[in-house]
Amino acid sequence: MSALLEIEKLEVTFGRTAAVRGASLAVAPGETHCLVGESGCGKSVTALSVMNLLVRNAQRRAARLAFQGEDLLKLSDRGMARLRGNRVTSAEKNNVMVTGVLWKQVVQRIHDREFADVQLSHMLADAMAMQLVRNPKQFDVIVTDNLFGDVLSDEAAQLTGSLGMLPSASLGAKDANGRQLALYEPIHGSAPDIAGQGIANPIACILSFAMCLRYSLGRGDDAKLLEKAVERVLADGYRTADIMQPGMTKLGTSAMTSAILKTLDKLAS
Numbered sequence: 001m002s003a004l005l006e007i008e009k010l011e012v013t014f015g016r017t018a019a020v021r022g023a024s025l026a027v028a029p030g031e032t033h034c035l036v037g038e039s040g041c042g043k044s045v046t047a048l049s050v051m052n053l054l055v056r057n058a059q060r061r062a063a064r065l066a067f068q069g070e071d072l073l074k075l076s077d078r079g080m081a082r083l084r085g086n087r088v089t090s091a092e093k094n095n096v097m098v099t100g101v102l103w104k105q106v107v108q109r110i111h112d113r114e115f116a117d118v119q120l121s122h123m124l125a126d127a128m129a130m131q132l133v134r135n136p137k138q139f140d141v142i143v144t145d146n147l148f149g150d151v152l153s154d155e156a157a158q159l160t161g162s163l164g165m166l167p168s169a170s171l172g173a174k175d176a177n178g179r180q181l182a183l184y185e186p187i188h189g190s191a192p193d194i195a196g197q198g199i200a201n202p203i204a205c206i207l208s209f210a211m212c213l214r215y216s217l218g219r220g221d222d223a224k225l226l227e228k229a230v231e232r233v234l235a236d237g238y239r240t241a242d243i244m245q246p247g248m249t250k251l252g253t254s255a256m257t258s259a260i261l262k263t264l265d266k267l268a269s
Contacts, residue, residue: 085140086118091125091148103145125152132156153187162242163188164201167208169215182216184208198252201240203230206260229264 090107094100104122111120123131125148131138132155144152157166164186172181186204194200207230214223233256239248240256251259 087140088118088120089128089139089142090120090122091128091142091144091152092122093125093148094122095124099145107143128152129155132159157187162201164191164204164240164242165207166204167206167211169208169211171215180216182212184212184216198254199241200253201242202253202257202260203240206230206257225267226264229260229267232263232267233259 088111090104092100092103094104108120108122111118125144128142128144128148129152132152136156136159142152153168154163157163160166166187168185168187170183170185174180185208188204191200207227210223210226213219213226237248238251238256238259239245240251240253244250
């Protein structure tokens with residue numbers, strides 16, 4: 001399955017610098033499940049060919065998801081990058097990993113053959129980690145493998161101030177009948193360490209449902225309305241414990257959820 005993490009355009013930065021305000025990007029990690037360590041850099045062409053068979057199809061799916069989003073946006077042929085800023089940055093480590101060399105080749109080939117209208121750039125994953133902190137606004141859609149995707153998506157989540165703010169989606173390829181499995185959840189998972197305390201931030205869960213509305217149910221307008229309700233509540237100064245700031249109103253899980261639902265009702269009326 002491929003995973004998608006979205007950072008929405010929230011003006012609230014929770015103490016972060018102005019470089020983060022209004023940043024919007026999507027991270028699309030591909031599940032290749034194949035790594036070659038330092039010893040792998042000296043592998044023969046035959047070994048590399050075997051590795052190609054194992055991971056090439058997964059890399060193609062990840063690349064197409066980033067460029068076109070053919071498994072995501074059923075109601076549009078414009079795709080993820082084309083619906084956003086029409087820019088894709090591919091991240092790998094082609095300087096030390098054979099899989100990085102393969103990844104870059106596959107992404108470039110898919111781009112040249114099928115998505116030449118989308119602006120593509122390549123960046124080493126460690127350099128991207130630095131640039132996400134330095135200037136996240138430069139990125140639109142990021143495509144990378146599962147290892148670097150896990151690292152970069154967690155880093156991107158902290159740009160908003162808390163993992164409790166970020167939704168995620170794991171989306172499978174379509175089957176022969178055109179059906180697609182999908183799992184939507186907060187990027188932080190279940191957070192068992194704070195279970196039952198009433199202090200969990202519900203925003204990531206709510207925005208995960210917004211992603212479900214957009215990518216699985218084809219209800220983009222409803223997704224925007226829900227996201228706007230979250231943004232409005234934050235703009236009104238309400239916070240959960242993980243993003244609390246001086247002068248703001250602290251709410252628990254249930255109270256924050258209720259505030260968002262009430263705002264949603266007002267926006268929908």
